[in-house]
Amino acid sequence: MRIHYYLEVDKENKIKCLKCGHVICNASENYKKHVPRSEVSPSKLPGQHPSKDDAIVLYYEYYCPECLTLLDVEIAEKGSPPLWDIQLKI
Amino acid sequence: MGEKKFPSWGDDAERDIGGGKISSLNNIKQYEKLNPVEFDILSHRLYSIINEGRQAVMRVSGSPVVAEGGEALFAVYDAYGSTASLACGLLLHVIGTEGFIREILELQWDAPGIFDGDIFMYNEPFIGGIHACDQWTGTPIFHEGELIGWLGALTHTAETGAIEPGGMPPSSRSLLHEGYRVQGIKIMEKGKLNKAALNSVLRSTRDPAYYTLDLRARIAGLNVAKQRIKQLIVRYGVDKIKAVMQQNMDHSEELARAKLRSLSDGTWRAVNYGDWDIGPGPKLWKIMLTATKVRDQLTLDFTGSSEANKGPVNCMIWGTWGSIFVAIASQLFWEIPGNAGMVRPLKLVAPEGSLTNVRFLTPCAMCPPLPGRHISNVVTTIIAKMLYTNKEYWRDINAPWCSMSWMGSFWGGITQHGYVSAGMFGDGWARGTGAGIDEGRGDGCDTGALQMTIESCIPDVEMNELMYPFFYLWRREEMDTAAPGRWRGGASVSLAVVPHNTSSVTIAFRGGGKYAEEGQSLDGAYPPSLGGSGPAAIIRLKNLKKEMAKGEKPDSVEDFENYINAKGGRFRYVNPFEASQRVTENDVILSLNAGGGGVGDPLDREPERVLADVQRCIFSREMAREVFGVIIDSKLQAVDEKATKLQREKIKARRRKRGKVWDGDKK
Numbered sequence: 001m002r003i004h005y006y007l008e009v010d011k012e013n014k015i016k017c018l019k020c021g022h023v024i025c026n027a028s029e030n031y032k033k034h035v036p037r038s039e040v041s042p043s044k045l046p047g048q049h050p051s052k053d054d055a056i057v058l059y060y061e062y063y064c065p066e067c068l069t070l071l072d073v074e075i076a077e078k079g080s081p082p083l084w085d086i087q088l089k090i
Numbered sequence: 091m092g093e094k095k096f097p098s099w100g101d102d103a104e105r106d107i108g109g110g111k112i113s114s115l116n117n118i119k120q121y122e123k124l125n126p127v128e129f130d131i132l133s134h135r136l137y138s139i140i141n142e143g144r145q146a147v148m149r150v151s152g153s154p155v156v157a158e159g160g161e162a163l164f165a166v167y168d169a170y171g172s173t174a175s176l177a178c179g180l181l182l183h184v185i186g187t188e189g190f191i192r193e194i195l196e197l198q199w200d201a202p203g204i205f206d207g208d209i210f211m212y213n214e215p216f217i218g219g220i221h222a223c224d225q226w227t228g229t230p231i232f233h234e235g236e237l238i239g240w241l242g243a244l245t246h247t248a249e250t251g252a253i254e255p256g257g258m259p260p261s262s263r264s265l266l267h268e269g270y271r272v273q274g275i276k277i278m279e280k281g282k283l284n285k286a287a288l289n290s291v292l293r294s295t296r297d298p299a300y301y302t303l304d305l306r307a308r309i310a311g312l313n314v315a316k317q318r319i320k321q322l323i324v325r326y327g328v329d330k331i332k333a334v335m336q337q338n339m340d341h342s343e344e345l346a347r348a349k350l351r352s353l354s355d356g357t358w359r360a361v362n363y364g365d366w367d368i369g370p371g372p373k374l375w376k377i378m379l380t381a382t383k384v385r386d387q388l389t390l391d392f393t394g395s396s397e398a399n400k401g402p403v404n405c406m407i408w409g410t411w412g413s414i415f416v417a418i419a420s421q422l423f424w425e426i427p428g429n430a431g432m433v434r435p436l437k438l439v440a441p442e443g444s445l446t447n448v449r450f451l452t453p454c455a456m457c458p459p460l461p462g463r464h465i466s467n468v469v470t471t472i473i474a475k476m477l478y479t480n481k482e483y484w485r486d487i488n489a490p491w492c493s494m495s496w497m498g499s500f501w502g503g504i505t506q507h508g509y510v511s512a513g514m515f516g517d518g519w520a521r522g523t524g525a526g527i528d529e530g531r532g533d534g535c536d537t538g539a540l541q542m543t544i545e546s547c548i549p550d551v552e553m554n555e556l557m558y559p560f561f562y563l564w565r566r567e568e569m570d571t572a573a574p575g576r577w578r579g580g581a582s583v584s585l586a587v588v589p590h591n592t593s594s595v596t597i598a599f600r601g602g603g604k605y606a607e608e609g610q611s612l613d614g615a616y617p618p619s620l621g622g623s624g625p626a627a628i629i630r631l632k633n634l635k636k637e638m639a640k641g642e643k644p645d646s647v648e649d650f651e652n653y654i655n656a657k658g659g660r661f662r663y664v665n666p667f668e669a670s671q672r673v674t675e676n677d678v679i680l681s682l683n684a685g686g687g688g689v690g691d692p693l694d695r696e697p698e699r700v701l702a703d704v705q706r707c708i709f710s711r712e713m714a715r716e717v718f719g720v721i722i723d724s725k726l727q728a729v730d731e732k733a734t735k736l737q738r739e740k741i742k743a744r745r746r747k748r749g750k751v752w753d754g755d756k757k
Contacts, residue, residue: 001354001479002478002479002481002484003475003478003479004475004478004613005478005527005576005612005613005614005689005690006613006614006690006691032752033751033752033755034751035749035751036745036746036749036750036751037749037750037751037752038745038748038749038750042607042617044716045574045616045619045713045716045717046570046619046622046710046712046713046716046717047570047571047619047620047621047622047624047710047713048570048603048619048620048621048622048623048624048625048682049603049607049619049620050365050603050604050605050606050607054372054604054605055605055606056365056372056374056605056606057363057374057606057607059607059616059617061745061749063745063746063749068742068745068746068749069614069691069693069694070614070691070692070693070745071613071614071691072613072614073611073614073615073616073617075361075362075363075606075607075610075617076361077374079754081752081754081755082752083359083360083361084359085358085359085360085475086356086358086475087356087357087358087359088354088355088356088479089354089355089356089357089384090354090356
């Protein structure tokens with residue numbers, strides 16, 4: 001079952017990357033705790049964004065560990081734990 | 091109304107309300123079901139009647155907000171105020187207006203009584219609506235001595251006599267600062283205008299002319315629709331008209347529950363931030379949503395959202411309901427006829443005292459453009475994630491599109507025609523919409539619509555220039571406003587206006603995005619931005635009026651800089667909120683709007699699409715290079731494939747280097 005643009009839950013109830021097939025974690029877990037993430041200042045992007053000094057929330061980027069596809073750009077306070085945004089009852 | 095039982099006379103009792111009786115609540119819910127053909131005919135007829143009423147409102151009102159922008163809602167309700175069918179540009183208000191009818195029934199059934207030809211007026215956000223600008227008039231529909239329903243018309247009337255012009259004062263610190271609040275007075279009694287009641291409003295506003303136009307427009311719409319309903323009763327009989335109202339709601343509820351059942355059960359979460367309250371510095375606040383779907387019920391729990399702000403960036407409970415409805419009606423149940431049945435499967439948890447459910451007299455004028463927009467955003471986000479679980483709905487997946495706006499929105503002063511007026515710039519309705527996915531529409535629509543006013547049109551520049559004491563240097567799609575993703579969001583507008591032919595005018599700013607990203611995207615796309623012309627500002631250009639008379643016309647931020655260097659002047663970047671301040675005919679007011687959210691990793695976007703975006707000025711070359719990893723050969727106006735491949739590998743290598751798995755749980 002698809003749960004995200006790049007993620008699905010397979011028959012073994014594992015969350016899997018649809019692009020490369022990498023198995024990330026069990027469907028009952030927060031996938032964001034099993035993939036690399038990095039903290040990025042919004043000012044790194046072109047356009048009008050909060051400057052590095054002004055920004056009071058940051059981008060947290062999450063990547064597929066295998067194909068490095070950008071899975072999510074979470075806006076959050078510095079140091080926030082990954083938001084459990086998809087918690088299916090499986 | 092608080093927690094009081096409605097109706098107070100119980101579900102099984104009927105009541106004499108002056109102009110006739112109202113049957114018991116249980117009685118009106120019992121009806122003989124119409125056959126499918128009759129139901130189809132009558133439900134569509136009902137909708138076309140109220141849509142005609144709405145069109146009448148828009149054609150009679152002279153206000154650009156209503157006539158051009160379409161900020162008008164029209165609805166037919168059953169006898170107890172449940173919305174049976176609605177036609178609206180403003181999705182926000184449908185559920186909130188039901189509270190007005192309930193209070194009329196509770197407070198006025200005995201004295202002065204409710205009669206055919208009465209027209210009641212409300213704009214109390216604690217009872218219904220969203221903020222004081224939302225002005226509702228409603229009229230009962232009687233048939234042979236029985237109240238069988240209500241008609242209601244609502245417009246956004248921009249001037250409320252608040253402490254600042256324009257109806258949404260940034261300096262409000264109490265609901266008492268936000269202008270007159272009418273509590274169900276009869277503007278018309280048994281078909282006759284109540285001039286004393288009318289004067290109590292007209293003498294409380296800076297702009298009685300616009301108020302009168304909007305009021306008369308709403309009355310005209312109600313008259314048109316009431317006449318049509320009476321014709322319908324003559325043709326089909328009253329029982330069928332009462333039945334179609336109930337069946338409409340039951341039908342929508344059935345469809346909504348069936349759709350929910352077709353999606354997986356689970357819990358989804360989303361957060362959206364804001365960055366300003368009353369100043370002088372930023373304040374971080376957030377809307378936190380935990381949505382849990384079990385079988386055919388969806389619970390929307392806003393526990394974890396910030397406490398109420400001190401300024402007007404708050405929602406009364408009806409503002410929260412309305413902002414939820416914006417997302418539900420446009421994203422989840424878009425194919426289901428809009429009425430009260432649609433929200434019966436929803437349960438709302440909004441902690442009292444949080445900015446999703448502020449207490450009485452807490453200021454809330456900015457509910458629609460700020461916390462309301464964030465509420466629509468988080469609900470849209472969780473709907474998109476829910477829809478992934480059923481392939482049938484993949485084409486409906488939509489990234490959020492209620493992104494940041496930082497505008498000199500509200501003006502007040504002397505018009506070019508010599509009278510006092512006040513109003514609101516509606517240009518921000520031309521927002522980029524959210525992207526879909528491969529099986530859906532793909533890219534968002536540029537300057538498509540504001541999610542909360544989905545049927546609205548952007549007011550013409552010429553109409554605004556005719557009615558308001560300003561002219562435009564520009565209003566255009568702004569580069570880099572769209573969210574970059576595999577599918578990009580739609581681009582939004584920036585605008586630059588200058589006061590014109592006025593001896594005195596003020597402007598007030600509202601918005602966000604200076605300190606916190608407020609927009610969102612989905613599944614790897616970056617958030618949208620306010621574009622390349624920011625920050626929002628008031629730019630003083632020395633002798634601008636004289637220079638323009640000689641043919642000078644600055645057309646970009648770069649032109650402003652060149653003008654200042656050559657002839658004098660200064661930039662003043664504004665805070666997200668600034669109270670009304672005098673501006674002159676040598677001041678440019680620069681306003682910005684961010685675009686729609688995107689979907690997916692920007693590195694997955696085909697380079698040829700990125701090239702087309704750059705050629706159309708949707709994205710800058712810098713965005714193409716740094717975010718999409720696409721290098722464009724400037725001479726050939728083509729993608730440099732080799733350099734693009736290298737750039738994309740470089741971006742992925744950077745991700746590999748800096749990405750670390752969260753280990754906070756182990757600490």
